[in-house]
Amino acid sequence: MKTKLDKASIIAIRDCMGTQPDESVLIISDAKKREIGLSLFENAKKLGHHSMYVEMIPGKVNGEEPSPHIAELMKKFHVVLCPTSKSLTHTDARRDASALGARIATFPGITKEVMIRGLNVDYHKISDLSLTLKEILEKGKKIRVTSKLGTDISFSIEGRNVFASKGLFHAKGESGNLPTGETFLAPVEGTAEGVFIVDGSMAGLGLVKNTNLTLKVEKGFATEISGGKMAKKLIHMLDEAGPEARNIAEFGIGTNHKAKLSGILLEDEKVLGTIHIALGNNKSMGGSVAVPLHLDGVVKKPTVYLDDVLLMKKGKLLI
Secondary structure, eight states, rough: OHHHHHHHHOOOIIIISOOTTTTTTEEEEEGGHHHHHHHHHHHHTTTTOOOEEEEEEEEOOOOOOOOHHHHHHHHTOEEEOOOEEEEESHHHHHHHHHHTHHHHHTTTTOOOHHHHOOOOOOOHHHHHHHHHHHHHHOOOSEEEEETTTTTEEEEOOOOOOOEEOSSSSTTTOEEEEEEOOEEEEEOOOTTEEEEEEOEEEEEETOOOOSOOOOEEEEHHHHHHHHHHHHHHHHHHHHHHGGGGGGGGGEEEOOOOOTTTOSSHHHHHHBBBTTEEEEEEEGGGTOOOOOOOEEEEEESSSSSEEETEEEEEEEEEOOO
């Protein structure tokens, strides 16, 4: 009898990745995410795919490179699924395998509950909304985000590629998160100015509970960070990675109507009615910063302007 986790794994392999009968599937996991990794592996085999399960040592931070051996393996399979503790999304290993045609889904920080909830959803509906947002953002030059709590940050997006993480990765080289649902881009380096207040969750730190994180941004970098113990931990993570880790790396809008704030950034950044702004690496999005760290902060109920035209009002998309 199939469990709920089995059903979610089958949806990921068959529907989201569109895996064909003759295609090979690689699952990369670690000890902390073994249950999910093995579920994907067993169900890939049951679906008739030549499959391999590889377990790596859990990474220390999101964006840390896997071993060279695993990086090479990723290039040899049609489909690669990565349920890991720390994200492999923004790594050279993922980018290099994608460039050779592998279709890759990363599941950073995934839990059994998030897997079940986030994958039993209408991905065609999510895809339509994500692609519509992509088309709108591609026509814009500047974004401004405000919120009731005091967020007020602006940045240029002129000439930047916009990405729709729609949950359907059927073409050669396509990649993204599962569960998914977001449209995102890399702001032009050096252009972000203002302040943003993270009141949802912060990658690597979980849900924001007592004190919101306040980040002051000047010339594209987070120059001041405040907000109690969580701020101190964030500063430590950024300092360990170096000055470029404070780069404003990403702006994204959640498009998954079933996702909810759980403290798992993989799900949190997909929640409809939120935006997220990330620090660090933006290489995967067409940027120039390759620091080995990428940390997203979720802002609840934001108001978003695209070239001074209202795109979202207090968390509600106006499209």
